[in-house]
Amino acid sequence: MNVVEAVAALLSDPGLRATFRDDRAAWIKAVGVDADEAPTLQALDLEELETQAGLLIDKRAGEVAELIPRTRAGLGSRFEPLFADYAAGAPWPRGHLRHLRDATRFLRFLQARAPAAVSGVDQALLRSQLAWRQGRRLSFGLSHHRDTGPLSGLVLVLATRRGKLRLTLPLPFPASLGRRSW
């Protein structure tokens, strides 16, 4: 392993950082970094390492938040801890569509943890953007409201990269169904 790979591994893995913090010399020896590169690892400032690692998560969360503004607003102060939980178990997707894919996966994660906050409009727009970037023209998402009086019903969202069409069909959904999105 070269020093760039070693630093990248440390930045992306809190467990490795803990091992490094406990016994730096043993960690450096174990990963087998070249002798001329080892001084870079020996000189690493642990606080700076944590700050940079935290910043990467913040940047990632910020990119996702921009793509799902309604869901972000719905989560309020729960967004950051939920995103941290999600990120701990999900490495960054690779490639130029990674933000769109990350946001899509985060919404999927939220379906289990905070389904009421997931915006069908965000989902539809994300699908539309992904479809566009992959060379397809249209995509759509469906969601239905919960128990919000006269607006309760099936909400259909058709999104293209140029905008969205949102139709509400009043239907008497039982409140127990909650809010779902496809």
Next chain:
Amino acid sequence: MSDFAARVEALPLLGVGLGYRRPLRRLFRDPTAPLECIEVVAEHFFGARAPKRPRLFGERPVMVHSLDASLGTPGPLDEAYLEQVATVAEGLGAVLVSDHLAVTRTGQVELGHLNPVPPLAKYVGPIAAKIRAIQERTGLPFLLENITTHLRLKGDLPFAEFYNRICAEADCGMLLDVTNLFVNCRNFERDPLAALEQLELSRVVQLHIVGYTERDGRLYDSHRAEIQEPLYAFTEQVLQRAPVRAIVVERDGHYPRDAVLFEQLTRLRQLFALAVRP
């Protein structure tokens, strides 16, 4: 004259511009907007379709800025990635291309954002070779940008020498992010002007600027704030020392009212006019 110097000499004065982002599209349509050039993020135009120059760009010169070449990662340049950048540059009729002196990924790990490269002499040659390959494939001048970092990596070269030597060996230019340099210096208690003067300023062709945010006494290059007074002052110092051809405001969120953005662009144009234009 080096190839790079000849290429840059052929560049017109590009002026002051803005990074193209979809939420800011209306500004690019506005004929009164003080926008002289446009920078696009290459990855925003990657995809299944051949990139076409949007009509709203008009006749303004376009610079293509990529984010993920990960030039600091040891090993060969990602040829597929380079091909996509070149396709975007050709499709948009770009006048130059740029990316960062950074690591965004390795074979094992996707970091998703810009991280520092250890300033080791052994990395100068490989990074320079990748830049030369980009210049050859695109046929355009390449500018290497400095990043902001909260992690200092020690190597056998001071950072400025590392940056200078790569640009000299690659015969490329510098995209000096004044905010990044300023933020790094403030966070690590260095004098921004002293750090500036260690750079080979004759290679600085373009500037990036945007306001920083502050949290717990530390500055962050969040791309979400208005340009602060110390940054204007620092930019003025840079413009007096470097043959800058373009200044680009890089805004990625918390977009202000149009008038606020126009005011910042106009102020930069005034600084630019005083320092650079005859």
